[in-house]
Amino acid sequence: MAGRKRVASRNHATNATASASGSSRQTRSSARRSDVPDIYRQMLVEADVQPDAPLPERPLKRRRAGQRNEEPIKTPDSPEVTTKTEDIDDEEDAQFEDVPLPAATVQTIYRDSDEEEDDDDIQFEDIDFSSLPANLDKAEDASKDIVLDFSTQTATSSQKTADRRKPISRAEKYRRIEIHKMHLLCLLAHVARRNQWCNDAAVQDTLRALLTKKMVKYLNPGTQLTQFGRTQSLKDGLEQLGTMYKTKFQITEQGLRRALWAENEEHLKGYKLPDDIESSREKPDFRKAAKSLSGSRDVGAQLYCALLRSAGVEARLVCSLQPLAFTSGGPTLGKPPKQEGKLSIAARYAQMQQDAAKINSTESSGEAADPIRRRLGHPNAMAFQVPTMHPPSSSREAPSVPKRIRESRYPIYWVEILDEAHQKWQPVDPLVTDSFWKPQKMEPPASDRENCMTYVVAFEADGTAKDVTRRYAKAYNAKTRKMRIESAEATGERWWRKVLRAFSRGFTSDLDQIENNELTATELREPMPRNIADFKDHPIYALERHFRRNEVLTPGASASGTIGAGSNGPLEKIYRRKDVQIARSREKWYRMGREVLPNEVPVKFLPKRAKQKADSLDDEEEDDPSGTVGTPIYTFNQTVEFKHPPVINGKVPKNKFGNLDIYVPSMVPEGGAYVADELGARAAFILGVDYAPALTGFQFKGRQGTAVLYGVVVAAEHEEAVRTVITGLKDREADIEKELRTREALKTWKLFLRGLRVRQRIWEGVDSEEETNHQDAARFDDDGNEVAQQHDMEDAAQQSDDSGEAGGFMIDDDYAGGFMLD
Structure with a gap:
C-alpha cells in the first residue's frame, strides 16, 4: 500500500506541473515506470539495469533479400567488332636493305567482352567449411584445455556474410x-x-x-x-x-x-x-x-x-x-595459436592445487573466509575444512600419459x-x-x-606407379574429378598422363589391362548424382541450368531422368553430356575456318549488356529481322568449311586490307600455297610474283587487337621459287653476320698485339728481375689502390704508329704477328 500512495502523490505532482502535450507524454511514461515496486527496482539495479532508462526504440524492419538503396549499376556496352585502317610509313612497317616493299595496312579488331568471357572464371563451392573447425572435432577437443565462456554469443547475418569465402580471380x-x-x-x-x-x-x-x-x-x-x-x-x-x-x-x-x-x-x-x-x-x-x-x-x-x-x-x-x-x-x-595465456592441463591442475593450499592457509589464520561457502546458507558450512592438496613435486610425479596425436580417422x-x-x-x-x-x-x-x-x-x-583413385572414390565423376587437374584446364588430363608416364614400365601387361578394365567399369557403374550441384561439369550428365552461354541441346535430345531442388522444387530434366553442343557466332566460326550457311536460324541469342550504343551494333544485329538484341550463335551442323576464291593465273585473292585471312590450313585458297616465313613477302617482291600477306590472328592488348601478319600466300607454281629466294636471303644474312664477327675479332687482336709491341719497346734492355720488381711497386699507389699506366702505353702506341716501328724492330709488310695488315 505504501508503494501505491507514493505513486498517487507522484502522479498528482506531475499533473499539476504539466502544461503541454509533450509534458503529458512524459507524465504517462513516468507513471508507467513508477508502477514498479521498490523491491524489483533494487533487483534491477543489482542486475546492472537502469529502471529509469528510456524504452528502446522499435527496431527498423529488415530489408528483404534483393532490395538495395542504391540504383543498379549500369555498365557501358562493349563496342561491336569493327575494323579500321591506318596509314603507316614504309620505314615503320618494314626495313630492308636492297628492296623496298610497298606500304601495308594494319588491321585492328575490338573484342566483344560478352562473347569472349568464360563462365567458369569464378569458382564457387557448395560446401561451407567456415563452421567446420567448431563442430568437427568434438571428440578431439575433450583432450584439450577446458575453457568456460559465459558471454552471450549472437549470430547475426552480417557475421555469416563475413565468414563466406570470396571467389578467386x-x-x-x-x-x-x-x-x-x-x-x-x-x-x-x-x-x-x-x-x-x-x-x-x-x-x-x-x-x-x-x-x-x-x-x-x-x-x-x-x-x-x-x-x-x-x-x-x-x-x-x-x-x-x-x-x-x-x-x-x-x-x-x-x-x-x-x-x-x-x-x-x-x-x-x-x-x-x-x-x-x-x-x-x-x-x-x-x-x-x-x-x-x-x-x-x-x-x-x-x-x-x-x-x-x-x-x-x-x-x-x-x-x-x-x-x-x-x-x-x-x-x-x-590463425597461428597464441602462446601467451595458454596453459596445459598439468599446469592448470598444479595451479589449482596451489590456489587451494593458499585458501586453506588463509582460513586457518582467520584472516578471511571463502565467500562461496559463506553463501551456501548452511549453518555448519563455515566449519567444513577443505582437505589440503599438495602440488606435484619432482619426487612424486604423476604417471606420464602419452600425448594423443590429432589426425584423420582415414589413412594417407x-x-x-x-x-x-x-x-x-x-x-x-x-x-x-x-x-x-x-x-x-x-x-x-x-x-x-x-x-x-x-x-x-x-x-x-x-x-612403376598407377593412378587408382577410381577404385576408392565413391563419386569420382560428381565430386572427386572437380578437385583434380583434369577439370582445371583443357590440357590437365594430358599433363597428368605425361607425369605418370615417367613412372610407367613402357608396356602394358595382362595384369595392367585387367586392372584398367576394372577401373573403367567402376567409373561407369557410378550412379547418377542425387544433388543438383553435383551435375555441374559432370562428364556424363548435365542440367540445363548449368549450361554455359554458348552451350545448347542437340535437336531431338531425350531426357535421361528428372531431379527436383528439394521436395517442393520443380522437376528439371537430366540430359546426357553428349547431347550438349557448343554454339558460336559467325565471327568465331570464321576464325575456325567455317562459315554459317545462308538462311540458318540461330539456335540462341547471347544477351548484351544493359546499355548499348547505337553505333556499336554489328552487321549481324542490324540485319536481324526479328529485332532481337543480342549476338546470334549457331551450331556446327549449321556451318560448312570456308573457302577463299581460287588462285587464277597467278593472281592471289585479297580482302579490302590487302591481305588474306589464314586462321587454319583449310583456308588456303585452291591453287595457292602458304609460305610461313617472315621473309616470304620480301622474297615474293624480289621475284615479282603476286602475293598476299597472311593474317594468322590477332594479338590482343586489353580489348583492342592488332592483326598478326606472318608469311605470304602465293600461287602454287611459285612456291618453290619463293622458298629458294628465302634460303638465299638467310644465307646472305648469315654471311654478313659472320663478316661482322670476323671484323670485330680482328680489331680486338690488332689492339692486343699493339699493346704487346708497346710493352716490348718500353722494357727493352731491362732485366726481367728488375722489370718484375718495378711492376709490383708501380701496380699500387700510396693508398694501396691498383693503378694503370694506360696513358703511357697509348703515347707509345701513337709513336709506334707514326714511326712504323715497335719494340726496336721494323714491321714486316707481308707478315706481322700472324695477321695481314690493313
Whole structure:
C-alpha cells in the first residue's frame, strides 16, 4: 500500500506541473515506470539495469533479400567488332636493305567482352567449411584445455556474410593451378623415394624376424589349392599378420596431412611445424624405425609394405596425395595459436592445487573466509575444512600419459595386395581402419580437414606407379574429378598422363589391362548424382541450368531422368553430356575456318549488356529481322568449311586490307600455297610474283587487337621459287653476320698485339728481375689502390704508329704477328 500512495502523490505532482502535450507524454511514461515496486527496482539495479532508462526504440524492419538503396549499376556496352585502317610509313612497317616493299595496312579488331568471357572464371563451392573447425572435432577437443565462456554469443547475418569465402580471380586461379602441379610433382617424388626404402635389404631383414612359418605359409598359398582356397589362405595370413603388427607398432609421431591455404601472409610468419612431426626423413632414420617399430602411421604403413615384400608377397605402396587445392571455398590454415595465456592441463591442475593450499592457509589464520561457502546458507558450512592438496613435486610425479596425436580417422598410406587367384589388387590397412578387402573404407568425408582424397597413386616394387583413385572414390565423376587437374584446364588430363608416364614400365601387361578394365567399369557403374550441384561439369550428365552461354541441346535430345531442388522444387530434366553442343557466332566460326550457311536460324541469342550504343551494333544485329538484341550463335551442323576464291593465273585473292585471312590450313585458297616465313613477302617482291600477306590472328592488348601478319600466300607454281629466294636471303644474312664477327675479332687482336709491341719497346734492355720488381711497386699507389699506366702505353702506341716501328724492330709488310695488315 505504501508503494501505491507514493505513486498517487507522484502522479498528482506531475499533473499539476504539466502544461503541454509533450509534458503529458512524459507524465504517462513516468507513471508507467513508477508502477514498479521498490523491491524489483533494487533487483534491477543489482542486475546492472537502469529502471529509469528510456524504452528502446522499435527496431527498423529488415530489408528483404534483393532490395538495395542504391540504383543498379549500369555498365557501358562493349563496342561491336569493327575494323579500321591506318596509314603507316614504309620505314615503320618494314626495313630492308636492297628492296623496298610497298606500304601495308594494319588491321585492328575490338573484342566483344560478352562473347569472349568464360563462365567458369569464378569458382564457387557448395560446401561451407567456415563452421567446420567448431563442430568437427568434438571428440578431439575433450583432450584439450577446458575453457568456460559465459558471454552471450549472437549470430547475426552480417557475421555469416563475413565468414563466406570470396571467389578467386582468374589470375589467382592460374597461380594456384601452377602451385598445384608443382606440389603434385613433389609429392610423387616423395612417395617414390619411400617406395624404394621399402625394398631396402636391411629393413626387410629386420622385419622378417616378426614373421612365423605359419604366416609365411598362409601368405604364399600353393598352386594345388582351389581359387577360393588360395584367396582364403591369403586372407588368413593377412589377418594374423595384421593382429601382430598393430600390437607391436606404436604410433608416436604425426604423419602427412592435408595441405591448406593461408588466408593472410601474416598467418604464415608465426607458423611452425608441430613438435611431434615425423622424424624419419632419411634412410638411416627409416631403418631405426624398423628396429624400434615406432613412428608415424605413414611410416607404419611403409614398414608393413616392406614386411609383406620380405615375405614374398607382391605388395604395392598406396598413398593418397594431399596437394594444395586450386579452388576456393575449402578449409584454410587459420590463425597461428597464441602462446601467451595458454596453459596445459598439468599446469592448470598444479595451479589449482596451489590456489587451494593458499585458501586453506588463509582460513586457518582467520584472516578471511571463502565467500562461496559463506553463501551456501548452511549453518555448519563455515566449519567444513577443505582437505589440503599438495602440488606435484619432482619426487612424486604423476604417471606420464602419452600425448594423443590429432589426425584423420582415414589413412594417407596403405598397402595393396595382389590376389593372384583372381588377378586383382586388394587394399590392406592394419593400423588406421584395421580392414582388408574393403576399398570403401579408405575415402574420408568432405568435412575432414586433415584428409582429402583427390589423387590415389599405387607404387609397385619395381618403381612403376598407377593412378587408382577410381577404385576408392565413391563419386569420382560428381565430386572427386572437380578437385583434380583434369577439370582445371583443357590440357590437365594430358599433363597428368605425361607425369605418370615417367613412372610407367613402357608396356602394358595382362595384369595392367585387367586392372584398367576394372577401373573403367567402376567409373561407369557410378550412379547418377542425387544433388543438383553435383551435375555441374559432370562428364556424363548435365542440367540445363548449368549450361554455359554458348552451350545448347542437340535437336531431338531425350531426357535421361528428372531431379527436383528439394521436395517442393520443380522437376528439371537430366540430359546426357553428349547431347550438349557448343554454339558460336559467325565471327568465331570464321576464325575456325567455317562459315554459317545462308538462311540458318540461330539456335540462341547471347544477351548484351544493359546499355548499348547505337553505333556499336554489328552487321549481324542490324540485319536481324526479328529485332532481337543480342549476338546470334549457331551450331556446327549449321556451318560448312570456308573457302577463299581460287588462285587464277597467278593472281592471289585479297580482302579490302590487302591481305588474306589464314586462321587454319583449310583456308588456303585452291591453287595457292602458304609460305610461313617472315621473309616470304620480301622474297615474293624480289621475284615479282603476286602475293598476299597472311593474317594468322590477332594479338590482343586489353580489348583492342592488332592483326598478326606472318608469311605470304602465293600461287602454287611459285612456291618453290619463293622458298629458294628465302634460303638465299638467310644465307646472305648469315654471311654478313659472320663478316661482322670476323671484323670485330680482328680489331680486338690488332689492339692486343699493339699493346704487346708497346710493352716490348718500353722494357727493352731491362732485366726481367728488375722489370718484375718495378711492376709490383708501380701496380699500387700510396693508398694501396691498383693503378694503370694506360696513358703511357697509348703515347707509345701513337709513336709506334707514326714511326712504323715497335719494340726496336721494323714491321714486316707481308707478315706481322700472324695477321695481314690493313
